[in-house]
Amino acid sequence: MWIVKNVLRGSIQIEDLKVKIPAKDYFDLDKIGRERAEQSRQLKLAMEEGYLQNVKKSDPGTNEAVLVKEETRSEIKSKIEELRAAIVKSPDKETVLKAIGDLRGVLAGSKDVEQIRADFDDLKKLVSSMDGDGGWLKKEFEKLRTSFFDKEKDEKTLMKREVLELRKAVLEERGRSQAVLTQFNEFRDTLLKEFKGLLTGLVAAGPRMSATGEGGEAVGERVRMTEVEIKARLKMLDQREKELQANFESIGRKVEGDMGAANQADLLSDLE
Amino acid sequence: MCAKGVDIGTCFLVGAELKDGKEVFTMERDAFFSMPNEDFAEDMLTKSGAFYIIKGDQIYVVGEDALKFSMVTGNAKDYRRPMAKGVLNPGEEEAISMMEVLLEAVVGKPNFPGETICATMPANPVDAEFDVTFHRMVLERFLKKIGYDVKCINEAMCIIYAENPTVTINNEVLPFTGIALSFGAGMVNLAASWRAKKLLEFSCGRSGDWIDRQVAKVRSVPVSKVQSHKEKYLNFDRIDPTDQLLVALEIYYEDLIRYVIGHFQQQLKMANATIDEPVEIVIAGGTSKPPGFVDRFKNILREIGLPIPVKAVRHAKDPLKAVAAGALIAAISEEKKRKAASAGEAAPKASAKKDVPLIS
Numbered sequence: 045m046w047i048v049k050n051v052l053r054g055s056i057q058i059e060d061l062k063v064k065i066p067a068k069d070y071f072d073l074d075k076i077g078r079e080r081a082e083q084s085r086q087l088k089l090a091m092e093e094g095y096l097q098n099v100k101k102s103d104p105g106t107n108e109a110v111l112v113k114e115e116t117r118s119e120i121k122s123k124i125e126e127l128r129a130a131i132v133k134s135p136d137k138e139t140v141l142k143a144i145g146d147l148r149g150v151l152a153g154s155k156d157v158e159q160i161r162a163d164f165d166d167l168k169k170l171v172s173s174m175d176g177d178g179g180w181l182k183k184e185f186e187k188l189r190t191s192f193f194d195k196e197k198d199e200k201t202l203m204k205r206e207v208l209e210l211r212k213a214v215l216e217e218r219g220r221s222q223a224v225l226t227q228f229n230e231f232r233d234t235l236l237k238e239f240k241g242l243l244t245g246l247v248a249a250g251p252r253m254s255a256t257g258e259g260g261e262a263v264g265e266r267v268r269m270t271e272v273e274i275k276a277r278l279k280m281l282d283q284r285e286k287e288l289q290a291n292f293e294s295i296g297r298k299v300e301g302d303m304g305a306a307n308q309a310d311l312l313s314d315l316e
Numbered sequence: 317m318c319a320k321g322v323d324i325g326t327c328f329l330v331g332a333e334l335k336d337g338k339e340v341f342t343m344e345r346d347a348f349f350s351m352p353n354e355d356f357a358e359d360m361l362t363k364s365g366a367f368y369i370i371k372g373d374q375i376y377v378v379g380e381d382a383l384k385f386s387m388v389t390g391n392a393k394d395y396r397r398p399m400a401k402g403v404l405n406p407g408e409e410e411a412i413s414m415m416e417v418l419l420e421a422v423v424g425k426p427n428f429p430g431e432t433i434c435a436t437m438p439a440n441p442v443d444a445e446f447d448v449t450f451h452r453m454v455l456e457r458f459l460k461k462i463g464y465d466v467k468c469i470n471e472a473m474c475i476i477y478a479e480n481p482t483v484t485i486n487n488e489v490l491p492f493t494g495i496a497l498s499f500g501a502g503m504v505n506l507a508a509s510w511r512a513k514k515l516l517e518f519s520c521g522r523s524g525d526w527i528d529r530q531v532a533k534v535r536s537v538p539v540s541k542v543q544s545h546k547e548k549y550l551n552f553d554r555i556d557p558t559d560q561l562l563v564a565l566e567i568y569y570e571d572l573i574r575y576v577i578g579h580f581q582q583q584l585k586m587a588n589a590t591i592d593e594p595v596e597i598v599i600a601g602g603t604s605k606p607p608g609f610v611d612r613f614k615n616i617l618r619e620i621g622l623p624i625p626v627k628a629v630r631h632a633k634d635p636l637k638a639v640a641a642g643a644l645i646a647a648i649s650e651e652k653k654r655k656a657a658s659a660g661e662a663a664p665k666a667s668a669k670k671d672v673p674l675i676s
Contacts (some may be wrong), residue, residue: 050555056431069556079347081675122495166590202353247575270375277506287371287413288370288371288413288417289369289371290367290369290370290378290417290421291362291367291368291369291370292367292370292421293343293424294420294421294422294424295342295344295378295379295418295421296329296331296342296343296344296379296421296422297342297343297380297403298340298341298342298343299340300338300339300340300341300344301332301338301339301340301341301634301637301639301641302338302339303339303478303633303634304335304649305332305334305339305478305641305644305648306317306337308477308478308480308645309317309644309645309646309648309652310649310652311478311480311491311492311647312492312512312646312649312651313648313649315491315492315511315512
């Protein structure tokens with residue numbers, strides 16, 4: 045990968061390479077061959093004059109796309125189980141709907157769209173097999189699937205374009221600012237996290253919504269609700285603590301003791 | 317060595333720390349009394365030197381003063397407790413807020429960020445539906461928030477650390493090996509330990525408060541009267557047969573002891589436990605405070621029996637502070653290990669003696 049940016053407000057044409065780079069746009073010179081690009085005098089001149097700016101130039105032979113994809117897939121696999129639990133903690137309809145909406149956006153902007161088609165089909169089968177009050181989920185899921193794969197290509201392209209633009213911007217900034225790179229990585233991680241979490245969340249949410257009063261399901265529901273309740277209550281505590289005004293900082297009757305705590309602690313730490 | 321311990325009890329909060337090499341305990345009643353924040357309420361409380369918290373249109377008098385105000389006003393309804401049955405009181409709306417204020421006021425801010433504090437937690441009860449997860453999470457979160465590095469430990473294990481029961485096997489004395497019972501206000505906690513390692517733990521959801529309620533019910537008197545009578549007059553060596561409250565207290569105390577030993581038998585059987593060497597049982601907690609309690613426990617234990625040999629039953633040196641002292645010991649030990657590790661030294665290791673488990 046050898047990406048350059050045209051920093052001018054007009055397009056640049058490099059005749060000996062037969063390449064035209066629009067204003068403020070990027071171009072991967074490896075597409076026309078590294079060796080050929082390196083021998084181009086016009087390119088060299090454009091670089092020296094500062095018309096073109098080196099954004100990224102990796103060693104020839106490094107297939108970065110493959111490396112990134114492998115890393116991403118491996119990360120997806122490793123995170124699936126832990127994120128499944130995270131989704132299960134918010135099992136209400138509103139959350140699942142939001143998850144579907146977010147998933148839709150993330151999928152539209154993902155380069156790995158076609159690779160998760162199989163996962164989608166699996167999900168569709170799961171959702172289709174559900175009974176009970178999971179009808180709304182089927183509907184939403186089908187809408188998502190139809191929109192994503194068949195009809196709303198424009199939207200998909202638009203969102204994909206936005207993500208690519210962001211990636212380009214980050215690549216541009218990489219040479220100048222490490223901070224922006226970090227931001228990009230965080231953004232990428234967030235996208236991946238949401239994608240993986242929501243995907244697994246849909247799988248996890250499916251059987252719960254199809255529960256028809258079986259004993260095991262009922263227990264599972266109760267446990268999850270308890271976790272949700274704990275989470276919600278803990279969140280509320282911060283707010284409630286601010287409402288209190290005490291007229292003291294310390295309280296209590298102080299008495300000295302002689303229980304040999306220091307010696308006992310020595311004995312205990314020696315033992316452990 | 318800077319580290320702290322805190323016994324978060326149903327009736328009392330007891331903080332413990334070392335100051336100039338001496339143990340200092342801070343004790344406060346785990347209670348509050350609510351009243352409307354009317355015209356002169358705050359002035360009146362300030363003048364009387366009471367500790368209070370204002371929240372909206374309510375004033376909460378906290379700690380020992382709460383009990384005083386309840387008694388002075390004759391209003392038992394507004395005397396409230398943030399804890400019940402050993403955990404945060406699920407029926408008390410202000411439980412968490414009040415507990416957090418009290419807890420911070422008792423243990424204070426950490427001496428440095430990340431100071432170790434060991435906070436006592438009950439074991440899950442064998443006779444009640446609830447578990448202690450929420451209780452633990454809330455208190456752990458709060459102590460972390462004010463800057464401590466928190467370690468939660470079983471309150472009965474704290475008695476083991478403080479009292480150091482031992483067992484002798486082949487002329488070798490094994491420290492921190494035995495059984496401890498904490499008779500608190502809300503629960504009885506039991507732990508079996510082998511060389512400071514917890515082998516068995518459980519709790520029963522009845523203890524001192526349960527006794528008070530039962531006695532109040534059968535004698536048709538307020539619970540506060542039972543409590544007061546118990547603290548003043550109950551002595552198992554001299555029960556006045558004409559005092560109906562004392563007789564009822566004796567009956568329910570015995571019932572509680574039988575109940576606990578019964579559960580202990582069951583738990584030992586379920587654990588398939590085998591203990592070959594006679595072990596010591598150490599008892600602590602406010603409910604065990606009346607004179608003669610330990611002898612009564614011994615008598616009932618002898619009558620019912622346990623599937624393990626018992627060497628002795630003894631009272632903790634200070635039954636009200638033993639749990640906090642044990643928490644402090646665990647905290648100091650933890651801090652020492654951490655310092656040793658950060659100094660690049662190998663943490664002190666146990667002797668190379670082969671670890672033959674006492675309970676298998």
